[in-house]
Amino acid sequence: MDSNQALNGLIQDNSLTAEEQNIATKVLNHERISTDEALYLYEKANLGYVGILANYIRESKNADDTYFNKNFHIEPTNVCIYSCDFCSYSRLKKNREDGWELSMNEMMDIVKKYDDQAVTEVHFTGGVLPQYDVPFYEELFRRIKKHRPELHIKGLTPVEYHYIFKKEKLSYREGMERMKAAGLDSMPGGGAEIFDKGIRDQIAGGKCSSEEWLEIHEIWHDLGMRSNATMLYGHIETFAQRVDHLDRLRKLQDKTNGFMAFIPLKFRNKNNDMSHVPEVSTVEDLRNYAISRIFLDNFQHIKAYWPMIGRDTAQMALAFGVNCMDGTIDDTTKIYSMAGSEQNPAMTTAEIVNSIRLVGRRAIERDSLYNVIKDYTEEVFDEDTQYRGYAIKHNAN
Ligand code: V47
Ligand code: SF4
Numbered sequence: 001m002d003s004n005q006a007l008n009g010l011i012q013d014n015s016l017t018a019e020e021q022n023i024a025t026k027v028l029n030h031e032r033i034s035t036d037e038a039l040y041l042y043e044k045a046n047l048g049y050v051g052i053l054a055n056y057i058r059e060s061k062n063a064d065d066t067y068f069n070k071n072f073h074i075e076p077t078n079v080c081i082y083s084c085d086f087c088s089y090s091r092l093k094k095n096r097e098d099g100w101e102l103s104m105n106e107m108m109d110i111v112k113k114y115d116d117q118a119v120t121e122v123h124f125t126g127g128v129l130p131q132y133d134v135p136f137y138e139e140l141f142r143r144i145k146k147h148r149p150e151l152h153i154k155g156l157t158p159v160e161y162h163y164i165f166k167k168e169k170l171s172y173r174e175g176m177e178r179m180k181a182a183g184l185d186s187m188p189g190g191g192a193e194i195f196d197k198g199i200r201d202q203i204a205g206g207k208c209s210s211e212e213w214l215e216i217h218e219i220w221h222d223l224g225m226r227s228n229a230t231m232l233y234g235h236i237e238t239f240a241q242r243v244d245h246l247d248r249l250r251k252l253q254d255k256t257n258g259f260m261a262f263i264p265l266k267f268r269n270k271n272n273d274m275s276h277v278p279e280v281s282t283v284e285d286l287r288n289y290a291i292s293r294i295f296l297d298n299f300q301h302i303k304a305y306w307p308m309i310g311r312d313t314a315q316m317a318l319a320f321g322v323n324c325m326d327g328t329i330d331d332t333t334k335i336y337s338m339a340g341s342e343q344n345p346a347m348t349t350a351e352i353v354n355s356i357r358l359v360g361r362r363a364i365e366r367d368s369l370y371n372v373i374k375d376y377t378e379e380v381f382d383e384d385t386q387y388r389g390y391a392i393k394h395n396a397n
Helices: 003-010 019-030 035-044 045-064 089-091 104-113 135-145 159-169 172-182 197-204 210-222 239-256 282-295 309-315 332-337 347-358
Strands: 067-068 071-072 121-124 153-154 226-233 257-264 299-305 322-326 363-367 372-373 385-387 390-392
Touching: 003 019, 003 045, 019 035, 019 045, 035 239, 035 282, 045 282, 067 347, 071 104, 104 135, 104 159, 135 153, 135 159, 135 172, 159 172, 159 210, 172 210, 210 226, 210 239, 226 239, 239 282, 257 282, 282 299, 282 309, 299 309, 309 347, 322 347, 347 363
Parallel strands: 067 322, 067 363, 071 121, 121 153, 226 257, 257 299, 299 322
Antiparallel strands: 363 372, 385 390
């Protein structure tokens, strides 16, 4: 049954409530749902129902196409001047000697390590420290572009930009213009956390406000550039606060159309000051993906970041609105897949392609701006790949 038949079948089911009928009909007609309707879905709708709606939208927008890209991460430091309760980095502030603080040359060495690998993007993420300021990042981005001009730099978030521009007495616009001139290509979605002021002050106090986060993205979009958006969910926020977060993103996207992907980030409770807060279930993760897909009608892509939710959930999420998988792909670290550990930091290309194929989707390698690099539909891998109990022989299609 295709997603259209599934949705039409659902609408004919007379056990649906009037609210469920209305929402399903709106989705079928490609109409926007309201914030009240999104709240209704979070509070009342079951996984099967939201899954059918989200899959219909996913297939209308992206068919079976499921994107991945080959990137590597550089974390300049794991020490941070801020102390977000959910973040394991903030704990290192007092014990700075337990952390790392990379020099520019050390970061360039990481970039050079990938010289003979088919990666297309470097993603900068990590803590905030005073030595990493505007002149530092300008020089770093320029050196990377000089060394490997085609490498896409996706880097930092409004949390860092707010801090470093203030230090330099630059307006957000002046600062973002300088970053663009130095070689910054796109902005990742981090630092959004949850926009509600009360919860943000409580768990991420001191760093840029929600309004500042949104303003920096708006300016970046106005400069003709693209970015992503995230939401940290499943901690102490309410469903209404999730809807408020999604609504602020949808409104900005209406204005700029500069967001590429929305990435829900499941709160994980290990090694941070919120270890007493239980994590939400996998069913809640899938419901959250689905409701995000239904509500964010002006976002083209919903991305699963598998290091946060696990590979199995990411794979299942492909039936609940997700059409993009993120996480390190490294064809040189087969040792990890052999160990079969849940903590694997990387998947090989064969593993990610097969995990996408196994749930009936089409695996496509993309660049950072979602241009197709390679469609893997016809690819035959010349070896078996073992992935968490699945032995996959050659092309699973
Ligand atoms: O902003 C920190 C989150 C984010 C925890 O744009 C946590 O392509 C869960 O934004 N549990 C950084 N989440 C990561 C990020 C990202 C990742 C992958 C791709 C992209 C993209 C962006 O990680 C932070 C914060 O929201 N985070 N601690 C935690 N305990
Ligand atoms: Fe962690 Fe970012 Fe908060 Fe720093 S600002 S403590 S790196 S989440």
